[in-house]
Amino acid sequence: MNPADMFTQVGSVIASVMFAWAMFKQYCPYSVQEYFDKYSKRAFTFVYPYIQISFNEFTGDRFMRSEAYSAIENYLGSRSSTQAKRLKADVVKNSQSVVLSMDDYEEVDDEFQGVKLRWASGKHISKSQSVSFYPVTDEKKYYKLTFHKRHRQLILGDYLNHVLKEGNEIKVRNRQRKLYTNSGSYWRHVVFQHPASFETLAMEAERKQEIVDDLVIFSTAEDFYARIGRAWKRGYLLFGPPGTGKSTMIAAMANLLNYDIYDLELTAVKDNTELRKLLMETTSRSIIVIEDIDCSLDLTGQRKKKKEEEGPRDEKDPKPKLPKEEDSKQSQVTLSGILNFVDGLWSACRGERLIVFTTNFVEKLDPALIRKGRMDKHIELSYCSFEAFQVLAKNYLRLESHRLFARIQELLGETKMTPAEVAEHLMPKTITGDAKVCLESLIGALEKAKEDAILKAEEEAKEKEKESARLKAEEEAKEKEKEKAKAEEEAKEKAKAEEEAKEKDSSAAENAKKQVKENGFCDNGNGELNNKENKQEGFSH
Numbered sequence: 455m456n457p458a459d460m461f462t463q464v465g466s467v468i469a470s471v472m473f474a475w476a477m478f479k480q481y482c483p484y485s486v487q488e489y490f491d492k493y494s495k496r497a498f499t500f501v502y503p504y505i506q507i508s509f510n511e512f513t514g515d516r517f518m519r520s521e522a523y524s525a526i527e528n529y530l531g532s533r534s535s536t537q538a539k540r541l542k543a544d545v546v547k548n549s550q551s552v553v554l555s556m557d558d559y560e561e562v563d564d565e566f567q568g569v570k571l572r573w574a575s576g577k578h579i580s581k582s583q584s585v586s587f588y589p590v591t592d593e594k595k596y597y598k599l600t601f602h603k604r605h606r607q608l609i610l611g612d613y614l615n616h617v618l619k620e621g622n623e624i625k626v627r628n629r630q631r632k633l634y635t636n637s638g639s640y641w642r643h644v645v646f647q648h649p650a651s652f653e654t655l656a657m658e659a660e661r662k663q664e665i666v667d668d669l670v671i672f673s674t675a676e677d678f679y680a681r682i683g684r685a686w687k688r689g690y691l692l693f694g695p696p697g698t699g700k701s702t703m704i705a706a707m708a709n710l711l712n713y714d715i716y717d718l719e720l721t722a723v724k725d726n727t728e729l730r731k732l733l734m735e736t737t738s739r740s741i742i743v744i745e746d747i748d749c750s751l752d753l754t755g756q757r758k759k760k761k762e763e764e765g766p767r768d769e770k771d772p773k774p775k776l777p778k779e780e781d782s783k784q785s786q787v788t789l790s791g792i793l794n795f796v797d798g799l800w801s802a803c804r805g806e807r808l809i810v811f812t813t814n815f816v817e818k819l820d821p822a823l824i825r826k827g828r829m830d831k832h833i834e835l836s837y838c839s840f841e842a843f844q845v846l847a848k849n850y851l852r853l854e855s856h857r858l859f860a861r862i863q864e865l866l867g868e869t870k871m872t873p874a875e876v877a878e879h880l881m882p883k884t885i886t887g888d889a890k891v892c893l894e895s896l897i898g899a900l901e902k903a904k905e906d907a908i909l910k911a912e913e914e915a916k917e918k919e920k921e922s923a924r925l926k927a928e929e930e931a932k933e934k935e936k937e938k939a940k941a942e943e944e945a946k947e948k949a950k951a952e953e954e955a956k957e958k959d960s961s962a963a964e965n966a967k968k969q970v971k972e973n974g975f976c977d978n979g980n981g982e983l984n985n986k987e988n989k990q991e992g993f994s995h
């Protein structure tokens with residue numbers, strides 16, 4: 455048979471098969487088609503010796519990007535750069551390095567313990583049903599792994615673990631950390647580039663080391679948390695006056711552990727459901743921060759008391775007050791919503807998370823919120839100590855020691871100044887950045903602060919004295935009032951007694967007169983008898 459005849463024959467066979475298939479599709483009942491589909495696929499897999507696994511980009515309801523997908527993407531990155539012909543490039547780490555990954559419909563070979571496998575990338579495209587001028591396409595990307603079925607055990611066990619582990623490590627190395635903030639129920643992010651570190655944090659070295667150790671132990675304790683059956687999370691409560699470094703410490707924590715930050719603005723969260731949704735969208739290796747928790751919501755222990763103190767409504771205005779506009783817009787996140795959030799009911803799903811609360815007034819918070827187990831570590835950030843000052847001097851002025859340090863140490867022991875205020879004075883004030891000028895400015899400020907504190911203390915002492923004198927005078931006046939009331943009472947009692955005695959006397963005289971009239975004598979009550987004659991003659995018995 456010559457080639458021309460052969461092509462004609464093959465062509466006519468293909469055309470006949472396609473015609474038969476089209477007829478089958480058109481006229482055969484749907485149930486029979488389904489049956490046919492099912493068994494043809496089974497027959498195919500029976501003779502086809504390879505296994506295929508798909509890893510889709512999104513899991514669930516397009517809610518979260520699959521961690522396995524992004525790990526595979528990273529893992530295949532280095533292999534694709536040497537094998538694939540079409541690559542995708544992305545810039546990471548503050549525009550400092552380029553990361554390559556394979557483009558759609560590319561294939562890459564891999565080898566593990568002598569076994570050959572193949573990865574392919576692809577996407578399903580489905581057009582959305584919406585009627586629109588610009589039709590929206592819904593892309594679902596995936597990676598497909600193909601390997602011989604006799605290696606099933608090895609690939610499903612060791613190889614996939616190896617891919618995920620290595621992919622995650624590459625991800626951590628390349629990752630550009632993000633600072634997320636919530637606007638309503640969505641997170642928005644910017645690249646996180648805060649320069650704070652524990653080295654530059656002004657704090658006593660011992661306490662600082664303790665916190666660093668705690669963080670590092672936490673970040674490497676996955677197996678421990680799994681063994682004791684607790685969610686891999688840890689709560690930190692940072693408290694202290696404004697400007698003592700709470701926010702700075704959070705940035706230092708994120709830099710130390712290479713974590714993202716989710717800065718949660720509670721007042722922008724509508725209710726507990728929205729809070730849960732936001733939390734579910736946080737990724738592992740992150741710090742979830744709620745700053746100034748005492749101001750965020752009415753979560754303080756004094757909540758009930760405050761309401762009681764407000765007392766009954768104004769008598770003159772018995773109408774119930776309508777809520778103000780901002781009241782009605784207020785967040786409905788409740789204390790129990792926050793407690794669930796902290797307890798990790800919703801965060802237990804995957805990965806490590808730190809939860810950090812900051813407050814200026816720890817005593818105002820509801821004890822339930824900050825009990826151990828919820829907020830595992832309470833860290834007080836307080837006024838600047840000499841040791842903290844030394845760190846600042848080293849950061850700002852590159853000074854280890856100076857003759858003015860002694861005076862500063864003395865003053866810091868006598869007065870309170872926040873690290874933020876101290877740092878402000880250490881900012882170079884001249885072009886030459888003369889350290890002496892800065893230190894003298896700080897000494898001046900500390901001396902002034904000390905004087906102010908003395909004046910304030912004197913003022914307070916005077917106020918106290920005045921108050922106690924006022925209280926004493928009030929007490930004395932009350933005492934006098936009491937004595938006067940008592941004297942008046944006694945005088946009244948006496949007058950009453952005299953009145954009664956008088957009345958008694960007059961009734962006795964009346965009785966005597968009556969007896970004399972009737973009997974000619976009377977008993978005067980002393981066993982003596984009186985009569986008219988005796989009286990007239992001046993006799994008496």
Ligand SMILES: Nc1ncnc2c1ncn2[C@@H]1O[C@H](COP(=O)(O)OP(=O)(O)OP(=O)(O)O)[C@@H](O)[C@H]1O
Binds near residue numbers: 657696698875
């Ligand atoms: N302990 C510290 N170490 C280094 N710098 C500090 C420290 N405390 C404060 N600062 C400096 O002061 C500034 C303000 O500090 P920060 O915002 O961390 O204070 P804060 O405690 O969060 O205050 P607030 O309670 O008002 O939020 C920072 O920019 C930082 O430079």
Ligand SMILES: [Mg+2]
Binds near residue numbers: 700701
């Ligand atoms: Mg702060």
